[in-house]
Amino acid sequence: MVQEPMEKVKKKRKVLIITFSVCFTVNLSLVVLFQGWVNLGKYSVYYAQHLPHKVGTNRVMVAVFNNLDAIYIPNANYNVPFGGVRVKTSEGDIEYRFEGLKINDISVFKKGELSFSLKPEAGGLDLIDFVTPYTYNFNSKGEFISVTYSEETTPKTIKPTLQYIIIVKEKLNEMYGFIVSHR
Structure with a gap:
């Protein structure tokens, strides 16, 4: 019985880590693309x-x-x-x-x-x-x-x-x- 809640906690932790990783990657990609676009205009x-x-x-x-x-x-x-x-x-x-x-x-x-x-x-x-x-x-x-x-x-x-x-x-x-x- 004790193992069932531990497994749920581990699954929630994995889901949170994956969600955070995806959000971080998407935000980082958007920042890099925006900076590239600004750079191309500024130094065109x-x-x-x-x-x-x-x-x-x-x-x-x-x-x-x-x-x-x-x-x-x-x-x-x-x-x-x-x-x-x-x-x-x-x-x-x-x-x-x-x-x-x-x-x-x-x-x-x-x-x-x-x-x-x-x-x-x-x-x-x-x-x-x-x-x-x-x-x-x-x-x-x-x-x-x-x-x-x-x-x-x-x-x-x-x-x-x-x-x-x-x-x-x-x-x-x-x-x-x-x-x-x-x-």
Whole structure:
């Protein structure tokens, strides 16, 4: 008779140990996954710079604008109406605005010269130059796919040439080069 209650106590002890082990393992796994996710966002620019990628893609641009809420932005002023960041650079002020409730809808403005818009549901990224009537179009992987010339009523879309590639690199450097240089 004494052994029956002892066996019940041992079974309860085993069940408690197994339950505790499972709960601990699940919680530890969730913490590790969350830390990994935060790490990937925070250091995405570093990973984009140092990991190999397909030729013709601009992975750094995609990493900067997809993770703008997680990466370090030097000289940032977060007191911008309607959410966003204002940065003073040597070339002028740049504003990064988060549109609506989706953090991935981002617009970047540089004092009436350039506008960069990231809208994943539209399928890509657009760099609009207000000084010239050109819009530079990228797909979601960062590939430079076309240039749209829209001075007249009907916009013309042309394939990018070497001249446009050089211009786009300079303009993108103006938009996020200071972020990459501080990584």
